[in-house]
Amino acid sequence: MLSASANRIVTKIFSPVENATALDPLISTLQKAVRALVPPGEVRDVLHGVPAAHPVHPVLVQIPLGSWTSAAILDLVPGTESASRRLICVGVLAAAPAALTGATDWSELHEQQMRTGVVHWAANLVAVSLYAASYVQRRRGRDGSGKVLSYLGLAVASAGGFIGGHLAYHQAAGVNHAEEVPHIVPSGWNSIGTLEDFAEGRVTRSAVGDVPILVFRDGERLSVLSDRCSHLSGPLSEGDLVTDADGSACIRCPWHGSTFSLADGSVRRGPAIAPQPALQARQGDGRVEVMLPGAD
Numbered sequence: 001m002l003s004a005s006a007n008r009i010v011t012k013i014f015s016p017v018e019n020a021t022a023l024d025p026l027i028s029t030l031q032k033a034v035r036a037l038v039p040p041g042e043v044r045d046v047l048h049g050v051p052a053a054h055p056v057h058p059v060l061v062q063i064p065l066g067s068w069t070s071a072a073i074l075d076l077v078p079g080t081e082s083a084s085r086r087l088i089c090v091g092v093l094a095a096a097p098a099a100l101t102g103a104t105d106w107s108e109l110h111e112q113q114m115r116t117g118v119v120h121w122a123a124n125l126v127a128v129s130l131y132a133a134s135y136v137q138r139r140r141g142r143d144g145s146g147k148v149l150s151y152l153g154l155a156v157a158s159a160g161g162f163i164g165g166h167l168a169y170h171q172a173a174g175v176n177h178a179e180e181v182p183h184i185v186p187s188g189w190n191s192i193g194t195l196e197d198f199a200e201g202r203v204t205r206s207a208v209g210d211v212p213i214l215v216f217r218d219g220e221r222l223s224v225l226s227d228r229c230s231h232l233s234g235p236l237s238e239g240d241l242v243t244d245a246d247g248s249a250c251i252r253c254p255w256h257g258s259t260f261s262l263a264d265g266s267v268r269r270g271p272a273i274a275p276q277p278a279l280q281a282r283q284g285d286g287r288v289e290v291m292l293p294g295a296d
């Protein structure tokens with residue numbers, strides 16, 4: 001009962017944002033600016049968190065939020081003005097890399113997610129501005145107004161965090177969209193057809209149980225991956241076959257360009273940070289069978 005009311009409230013708050021098409025021209029401009037600032041390549045992958053196999057943005061936001069929360073506590077303790085001022089400065093400076101990583105992730109989302117994301121941006125921009133003004137006031141010796149500004153900043157940053165939480169947990173931005181695959185692929189070896197069902201040198205869409213998969217045939221060898229991209233569930237089997245710098249065959253997602261090794265599903269290019277589940281394949285009695293490693 002309580003959760004039904006809470007759900008209604010959350011829907012009432014966020015539905016207008018998710019459906020606010022009036023934001024789209026601004027989003028388009030910002031998206032182009034972010035893509036121009038951080039074009040596809042290694043730097044962009046680092047900002048997404050591809051080398052770490054973990055998103056960078058949630059880690060970096062802890063520095064400004066931690067600094068500002070600590071300053072809010074110190075502001076209640078007499079004689080700690082200097083320490084509080086320094087923490088606010090650290091938070092304002094640390095907001096820049098946090099914003100850059102967030103903007104990079106944001107620029108490769110669905111439109112409803114981008115609308116929520118742009119409101120998250122705006123709230124955080126206001127929070128940083130309030131903290132910057134607070135710092136200036138404190139430097140001028142006006143600690144009273146500096147404290148008021150920073151408490152306002154904390155309130156707005158908390159609202160920004162709430163919106164970011166909705167983006168991540170309700171709208172599933174930044175989560176691994178292939179996580180459920182190992183839990184729903186039927187265990188053991190599963191027949192998916194005969195070798196002739198899979199055209200040579202091509203990617204073919206198939207399924208194991210309810211899970212869509214892609215099959216790439218190279219002679220007698222078959223590479224099999226889960227078909228829904230770990231970034232945002234794009235149909236990998238509709239993507240392009242490409243060759244990575246080390247010569248390995250890869251598939252590039254048609255939606256945002258994430259690139260995965262066909263051999264093992266590892267991420268070769270973001271924005272995806274989680275690998276595609278790869279299945280083992282074998283042939284026997286004219287049939288092709290697949291199995292998740294370790295699921296026998």
Ligand code: FES
Nearest residue numbers: 229232234253256
């Ligand atoms: S869905 Fe975004 S890269 Fe595949």
